[in-house]
Amino acid sequence: MLIGDVVGSPGREVVKRCVPVLREQHSIDACIANGENVAGGFGLTVQTAEELFENGVDFLTSGNHIFDKREFRSYLDSSDRILRPANYPPTAPGRGSGVLAVNGVQIGVVNLMGRTFMPPVDDPFRCAKELAAELRRHTPVVVVDMHAEATSEKIAMARFLDGDVSAVYGTHTHVQTADEQILSGGTAYITDVGMTGPTQGVIGMDEGAVLDRFITGFSERFSVQKNGSKQFCAVVVTADAQSGRALDIKRIFQRGLP
Numbered sequence: 001m002l003i004g005d006v007v008g009s010p011g012r013e014v015v016k017r018c019v020p021v022l023r024e025q026h027s028i029d030a031c032i033a034n035g036e037n038v039a040g041g042f043g044l045t046v047q048t049a050e051e052l053f054e055n056g057v058d059f060l061t062s063g064n065h066i067f068d069k070r071e072f073r074s075y076l077d078s079s080d081r082i083l084r085p086a087n088y089p090p091t092a093p094g095r096g097s098g099v100l101a102v103n104g105v106q107i108g109v110v111n112l113m114g115r116t117f118m119p120p121v122d123d124p125f126r127c128a129k130e131l132a133a134e135l136r137r138h139t140p141v142v143v144v145d146m147h148a149e150a151t152s153e154k155i156a157m158a159r160f161l162d163g164d165v166s167a168v169y170g171t172h173t174h175v176q177t178a179d180e181q182i183l184s185g186g187t188a189y190i191t192d193v194g195m196t197g198p199t200q201g202v203i204g205m206d207e208g209a210v211l212d213r214f215i216t217g218f219s220e221r222f223s224v225q226k227n228g229s230k231q232f233c234a235v236v237v238t239a240d241a242q243s244g245r246a247l248d249i250k251r252i253f254q255r256g257l258p
Helices: 008-025 046-054 070-078 124-136 151-161 207-216
Strands: 032-034 059-061 097-102 105-113 142-147 167-171 188-190 195-198 230-239 246-257
Touching: 008 046, 008 195, 008 230, 008 246, 032 142, 046 070, 059 105, 097 124, 105 124, 124 142, 124 151, 142 151, 151 167, 167 230, 188 230, 188 246
Parallel strands: 032 059, 105 142, 142 167, 167 188
Antiparallel strands: 097 105, 195 230, 230 246
């Protein structure tokens, strides 16, 4: 199961409530979540990461907010369960790919960040090809979190890697898309998994500050929307352990959660 951006304490509460149930319901072997917005909407802390691990998440990917909590940067070097985008400079803390072992099967995980409307990073396409080839020497099952703003860039990455990886899934925009599919080469794809967190507000943030930014051009720092209902967004991908080809992709969107 691949979970979209988990936002703040509302997102962590939903993970605690939903993931154990869904793991049993769908016979989930591994659960990977994007955690870059877990701690107050911006970045990760050791405590919030461990909270997700305790509640059914096996592995965390991230994006442009991964370095927001300065004290967390050193933890990235020691953790083998949390990734930062691989196309950051090689001197950046942490790593951009890893391997998750579940039930005798290894799952390669790659975390990338797009370049369109995003902070400057290296070429994600070249990086993706190199890392996919490296991981496939150890396992045919490889999944890629493409953390990007532009829909076209995410679709292009999926086409580029079709047949080389089991799944390419988009994160970052916090709005789930309805285009889940298996491409001709056997790669499962969705443009954006969506957001797990508050339904009210604007993509997880309190609407007041966001509206001020749009209307006046300035605002106070954004904060997570704490009131109102919550939602859970994910996809469940089934892949053949021998070939790595995706067999099925199922979209999950539970809204109106208390």
